[in-house]
Amino acid sequence: MxxxxxxxxxxxxxxxxxxxxxxxxxxxxxQTLQQRMPFAARHAKQAFYFxxxxxxxxxxTTAVLSGIDxxxxxxxxxxxxxxxxxxxxxxxxxGDTVSLxxxxxxxxxxxxxxxxxxxxxxxxxxxxxxxxxxxxQGKTYHYPFLGHL
Numbered sequence: 001m002x003x004x005x006x007x008x009x010x011x012x013x014x015x016x017x018x019x020x021x022x023x024x025x026x027x028x029x030x031q032t033l034q035q036r037m038p039f040a041a042r043h044a045k046q047a048f049y050f051x052x053x054x055x056x057x058x059x060x061t062t063a064v065l066s067g068i069d070x071x072x073x074x075x076x077x078x079x080x081x082x083x084x085x086x087x088x089x090x091x092x093x094x095g096d097t098v099s100l101x102x103x104x105x106x107x108x109x110x111x112x113x114x115x116x117x118x119x120x121x122x123x124x125x126x127x128x129x130x131x132x133x134x135x136x137q138g139k140t141y142h143y144p145f146l147g148h149l
Contacts, residue, residue: 011043011135018128022051043135047128050143054124061116 010029017025030044127143134141142148 005138007037007040008136008138010037010040011138012132013135014040014044014047015128015132015135015141018047018051018054018124022055023048026051039138040135043131043141045149046141046143046146047131049149050124050127050131050146053146054120058120058124061113061120064113 010033014026014029026044026048030041030048033041033044131141131143
């Protein structure tokens with residue numbers, strides 16, 4: 001086995017590029033290496049799709065959690081829904097089961113959205129590092145939930 005292999009180097013860098021230039025580097029590597037280095041092109045294709053999906057999901061989660069800042073600092077959608085559901089509980093005065101259920105739903109929505117905001121980038125980083133290591137080792141890697149592309 002050679003000590004230095006450009007195929008493995010490009011495969012590993014395609015995955016780890018998600019920390020610097022996500023989407024663009026894997027796309028360029030995938031399109032330019034399809035004929036010359038099929039192993040690296042396969043890894044770059046996986047990295048491109050994974051990074052694109054992660055970027056979209058993280059952007060949506062961030063938009064939902066932080067609100068739309070360019071419209072004058074509107075509160076987030078999660079905050080609005082949670083406040084509405086909590087207010088229904090506290091304004092009813094009787095503490096009936098419907099109000100308790102609404103307050104619980106608001107709390108669950110708030111916790112899930114915040115948990116996704118923390119876990120999505122963390123899990124994406126872990127998977128990119130694992131895939132980069134596998135690429136540098138010359139082994140195939142398939143991202144979970146992405147299948148065999």
